[in-house]
Amino acid sequence: MTETRFADAQWFTEVATECGSAFSLEIRAKVHEQQTPFQKIEVWETKRWGYLMVIDGFVMLSSRDNFLYHEMMAHVPLFTHLDPRHVLIIGGGDCGTLREVLRHPQVETAWQVDIDEGVTRASEKFFPELCESNNDPRARLHFEDGIKWVKEGEAESVDVIIVDSTDPIGPAEGLFTEAFYRDCLKMLRPGGLLVQQSESPLLHMQILKEMHHAMRGAGYADVRTYQFPQPVYPSGWWSATMARKGRVIDSFREAEALAAPEKFGTKYYTADIHRAAFAMPAFFRREIG
Amino acid sequence: MTETRFADAQWFTEVATECGSAFSLEIRAKVHEQQTPFQKIEVWETKRWGYLMVIDGFVMLSSRDNFLYHEMMAHVPLFTHLDPRHVLIIGGGDCGTLREVLRHPQVETAWQVDIDEGVTRASEKFFPELCESNNDPRARLHFEDGIKWVKEGEAESVDVIIVDSTDPIGPAEGLFTEAFYRDCLKMLRPGGLLVQQSESPLLHMQILKEMHHAMRGAGYADVRTYQFPQPVYPSGWWSATMARKGRVIDSFREAEALAAPEKFGTKYYTADIHRAAFAMPAFFRREIG
Numbered sequence: 001m002t003e004t005r006f007a008d009a010q011w012f013t014e015v016a017t018e019c020g021s022a023f024s025l026e027i028r029a030k031v032h033e034q035q036t037p038f039q040k041i042e043v044w045e046t047k048r049w050g051y052l053m054v055i056d057g058f059v060m061l062s063s064r065d066n067f068l069y070h071e072m073m074a075h076v077p078l079f080t081h082l083d084p085r086h087v088l089i090i091g092g093g094d095c096g097t098l099r100e101v102l103r104h105p106q107v108e109t110a111w112q113v114d115i116d117e118g119v120t121r122a123s124e125k126f127f128p129e130l131c132e133s134n135n136d137p138r139a140r141l142h143f144e145d146g147i148k149w150v151k152e153g154e155a156e157s158v159d160v161i162i163v164d165s166t167d168p169i170g171p172a173e174g175l176f177t178e179a180f181y182r183d184c185l186k187m188l189r190p191g192g193l194l195v196q197q198s199e200s201p202l203l204h205m206q207i208l209k210e211m212h213h214a215m216r217g218a219g220y221a222d223v224r225t226y227q228f229p230q231p232v233y234p235s236g237w238w239s240a241t242m243a244r245k246g247r248v249i250d251s252f253r254e255a256e257a258l259a260a261p262e263k264f265g266t267k268y269y270t271a272d273i274h275r276a277a278f279a280m281p282a283f284f285r286r287e288i289g
Numbered sequence: 290m291t292e293t294r295f296a297d298a299q300w301f302t303e304v305a306t307e308c309g310s311a312f313s314l315e316i317r318a319k320v321h322e323q324q325t326p327f328q329k330i331e332v333w334e335t336k337r338w339g340y341l342m343v344i345d346g347f348v349m350l351s352s353r354d355n356f357l358y359h360e361m362m363a364h365v366p367l368f369t370h371l372d373p374r375h376v377l378i379i380g381g382g383d384c385g386t387l388r389e390v391l392r393h394p395q396v397e398t399a400w401q402v403d404i405d406e407g408v409t410r411a412s413e414k415f416f417p418e419l420c421e422s423n424n425d426p427r428a429r430l431h432f433e434d435g436i437k438w439v440k441e442g443e444a445e446s447v448d449v450i451i452v453d454s455t456d457p458i459g460p461a462e463g464l465f466t467e468a469f470y471r472d473c474l475k476m477l478r479p480g481g482l483l484v485q486q487s488e489s490p491l492l493h494m495q496i497l498k499e500m501h502h503a504m505r506g507a508g509y510a511d512v513r514t515y516q517f518p519q520p521v522y523p524s525g526w527w528s529a530t531m532a533r534k535g536r537v538i539d540s541f542r543e544a545e546a547l548a549a550p551e552k553f554g555t556k557y558y559t560a561d562i563h564r565a566a567f568a569m570p571a572f573f574r575r576e577i578g
Contacts, residue, residue: 011311020337021520022300024311048309065491065524202354202520229518229526231310231491235354236525237518261571268570276565281557282550 012044012052014059016234019203023232025049025062032126036118039170043126049232051126053094055119055166059232063127066096069197069238070130071269072228072277074100077160077195077242078107079257079274080249084159085109088187090146090175092164093119096130101162102138103264110139111158117143147174153187161188163196168207176211181218181243188245194220198241201227201284203234208241212288215243222248225288226277228268301333301341303348305523308492312521314338314351321415325407328459332415338521340415342383344408344455348521352416355385358486358527359419360558361517361566363389366449366484366531367396368546368563369538373448374398377476379435379464381453382408385419390451391427392553399428400447406432436463442476450477452485457496465500470507470532477534483509487530490516490573492523497530501577504532511537514577515566517557 013024025046032043042054050063061069074097078084085108087101093114101110114120120141124131133139142149150161161184168176175196184194194215199207208225215223220243230238242249257271280288302313314335321332331343339352350358363386367373374397376390382403390399403409409430413420422428431438439450450473457465464485473483483504488496497514504512509532519527531538546560569577 013311013313020315020335022302022313022315024302024313026309026311046309202518227518229491229516229524231524231526235518235520237520261574267572270568270571270574272568273570276568279559279561279565281562282559283556285550285559 009047012046012054014054014057016203019234021234023059023234025052025232027052032122034118034122036116038116038118041116041118041122043122052232053122053126056170058166060166061094061096061127062232065231066094066127066130067267068228069230070096070100071266072226073097073162073164073195073197073240075257075260075264075266075269076226076240076274076277077162077193078104079260080242080252081159081193082191082253086158087111087160087162088153088158089113090150090161090163090165091172092162093117094123094127094130095120095134096127097162097164098139099130099133100264102133102136107138111142112139113142113144113146113149115143115145147180150180150183150187153183155186156189158187159189159192161192161194163194165197167199176207176214178214178217181215181220185219185245190246192245193242193249195240195242198225198239200233200235200237201225201239201281202237205284205287208239208284209288211241215241220244221246224249224278225280225284227280228277298336301335301343303343303346305492308523310523312348312523314341314521316341321411323407323411325405327405327407330405330407330411332411341521342411342415345459347455349455350383350385350416351521354520355383355416355419356556357517358519359385359389360555361515362386362451362453362484362486362529364546364549364553364555364558365515365529365563365566366451366482367393368549369531369541370448370482371480371542375447376400376449376451377442377447378402379439379450379452379454380461381451382406383412383416383419384409384423385416386451386453387428388419388422389553391422391425396427400431401428402431402433402435402438404432404434436469436472439469439472439476442472444475445478447476448478448481450481450483452483454486456488465496465503467503467506470504470509474508474534479535481534482531484529484531487514487528489522489524489526490514490528490570491526494573494576497528497573498577500530504530509533510535513538513567514569514573516569517566
């Protein structure tokens with residue numbers, strides 16, 4: 001919601017009702033509003049965070065801090081996989097994850113399957129830097145239902161699946177189920193990786209526990225959660241959870257990851273950050289082990 | 290400030306004006322308000338974060354997430370030092386850092402020097418769990434000016450100095466100067482450690498750069514920043530900076546740190562978290578090296 005308060009400035013506020021917290025950014029103007037067949041997309045020009053995209057009232061990304069999320073969603077699985085040639089992104093309509101994936105020279109095909117074309121069109125307009133690889137010949141943009149795509153997908157056809165979705169309520173709910181994870185497992189080649197954003201370790205431990213349970217239930221050999229800051233999401237502390245087909249997650253291509261800041265221009269991701277992100281809090285280990 | 294909005298709930302909001310962001314917690318009632326000779330202390334009962342202490346309008350801590358800050362301010366330096374017997378806390382009036390320091394059996398004396406007794410009295414009332422070690426015979430609570438205390442302090446009398454202060458504006462400004470760091474250096478024994486909260490890596494890189502410069506200028510042999518989540522502070526992403534007298538910061542007592550979750554009951558801190566916290570983002574390394 002927006003309001004004029006706090007010393008007469010105008011603000012966009014997202015209330016995390018069940019968490020008893022709210023986060024606000026000072027805005028200059030609303031620059032986009034669109035009701036698509038799937039959701040309501042709004043874009044605001046903020047005072048100090050660039051543009052802000054909001055879907056159904058929930059903050060998706062800002063120009064200032066989306067590098068944290070996109071780099072950690074893409075480079076952690078892509079440097080963990082030994083040879084990531086074929087990558088499938090479910091959701092990710094803002095194209096920021098796609099851009100990071102395509103920095104990897106081994107990648108031959110990157111499919112982005114987001115149900116809502118409106119997100120990509122709005123991103124092209126207000127976050128053009130995230131869309132700069134959309135015309136890469138390796139990129140395949142599809143505007144379709146990711147759940148159906150994976151259900152009908154060819155067995156053992158991809159190396160990495162990145163689920164870059166909204167929260168597990170509403171349209172994205174089906175992306176957090178054991179049935180979906182099983183369909184992903186089928187599409188992955190041996191040693192393949194599934195990674196999904198997994199909410200805040202402080203606020204959403206129940207969701208995290210259920211994800212671990214569902215991924216293990218679907219038949220993955222290993223499931224690991226990693227953490228990173230994401231200031232525009234509730235608590236500012238976020239996580240992703242990665243599952244592997246047929247082998248444990250115990251190493252990554254460190255020598256290549258070391259070159260990421262210089263070669264890929266990463267702002268957050270480094271080989272040290274990759275390793276460090278898997279260190280989980282004592283309370284997390286007590287609950288998930 | 291407080292307001293009634295967001296579906297008729299009542300909220301406390303801290304506006305980070307220069308950052309163009311704001312953070313709010315849903316509250317039930319104000320339970321304490323006091324103007325001391327130094328500052329205005331307020332305590333709120335929140336709906337989902339326990340109690341919230343606010344000084345001069347700035348969030349200090351909540352019952353729900355203060356463990357992150359207190360564990361990282363205490364255990365990182367105390368497990369880095371080889372034999373931390375004498376510890377000085379500057380600020381820290383809520384006593385949470387003191388409690389964590391006193392979990393270390395080697396500690397013989399822990400001085401807490403906060404200018405404002407009002408903070409400790411309010412904490413005893415609303416955060417009694419943080420004050421449970423205040424009567425430990427090793428604890429020495431002084432309500433005095435920390436800058437003066439360190440200036441007049443005995444040379445080579447302490448092993449670790451923890452500066453647990455408010456932001457570098459207002460009363461705490463003098464705690465972020467080269468002169469103060471030099472007085473701390475004098476009080477430290479060889480190999481001793483100074484650690485200070487150092488704001489948000491996303492929002493306050495200028496302060497971080499100045500701290501590194503001032504600590505090196507004061508004569509410390511090594512200066513290292515580490516990061517951790519702190520949801521109630523702007524951006525939810527916080528840091529501390531540690532400087533060492535006469536030797537580099539290149540290891541910690543890992544075998545003992547491994548036992549911290551079981552022995553000390555830490556909720557966030559583990560040996561893995563300790564090591565991981567020093568992995569800094571690519572942009573940080575570009576600016577501070």
